[in-house]
Amino acid sequence: MSTTTDGRSARWEVHRQQRRKELVESAIRTIRSRGATVGMDELAAGAATSKTVFYRHFSDRHGLYQAVADRVDELILRDIGTALGQGVAKGVKGGSLDAFEVDxxxxxxxxxxxxxxxxxxxxxxxxxxxxxxxxxSGKSGNAAEAVATATGKMAGQISELISAALVDRGNDPAPARLWGQSLVGLVRAGADAWLAGSAGDFTREQLTEQLTNLAWSGIKIAWTRPAT
Incomplete structure (x- = not known):
């Protein structure tokens, strides 16, 4: 393959990735304005393109959903990093907080x-x-499976943050991975109830503190440090 062909392929890949990003951001804007049950016709109209273009870049609706979920995951991790400070945010971007001492x-x-x-x-x-x-539902999977995949990935990344913040040398990080999965389940249940108006009249800050106390009270007891 010639250098010219290689360069053309590289430029096309950059263009393809940029176009995917634009379509995801457009989909998010349309979801915000039209609601969670938005259909492909509305998503295509919002992006001033056709459904065929979406399918060309994401294969099917499942692929588009996963791309949107990945972007939301990035936003959550960004917000975690912001809350912990600029130095930690760099660690989050790399998928690890090993270089930082974090409460x-x-x-x-x-x-x-x-x-x-x-x-x-x-x-x-x-x-x-x-x-x-x-x-x-269809041959590429169903909604429940898609949600489980998306939230499972989120839980895995959060569990890595917890593991990096809690694991001492000689400790098995496996419990922290379990806690990450469980923490997302706990927070999702609380968030769903809060969104439905059945969790009391809490502000976000108050609910955060309630759920943090609940999660931390269990983790600090369950965590076993090596004998010194």
Whole structure:
């Protein structure tokens, strides 16, 4: 393959990635304005393009949903990093906080608050992520499977933050991975109740503190440090 062909392929890949990003951002804007149950026709109209273009870049509705979920995941991790400080934000971007000494309770609180911030700021986008109405059912999977994949990935990343903040040398990080999964389940249940108006008249800050206390009270007891 010639250098010219290689260069053309590289430029096309950059263009393709940029176009995917533009379509995801457009989809998010349309979800915000039209609601979580938005259909492909509305998403295409919002992007001033056709459904065919969306399918060309994301294969199917499941692929589009996953791309939107990945972007939401990035926003949550960004907010966690912002809450923990600029130095930690760089660690979050790299997927690890190993280089930083971080108060583990602060990590948990930041994760919970970032999740609830999404619910408060973008309720329709949140509903889209936790119900995946656009996916429906078909040969590429169903909505429940899509949601489980998206929230599972989020839980895995949060568990890595918890693990990095809690693990001492000689400790098994496996419990922290379990806590990450469980923490997302806890926060999602609280967030769903809060969004539905059945969790009391809490502000986001108050709910964050309630859930942080609940999560941390269990983790600090369960965590076993090596004998010294």
């Amino acid at each position: 583990p309770r602060a990590v948990i609180r930041a994760a919970i608050d970032a999740y609830l911030m999404l619910v408060e700021r973008d309720p329709e986008l949140y509903r889209f992520i936790v119900s995946a109405p656009i996916v429906g």
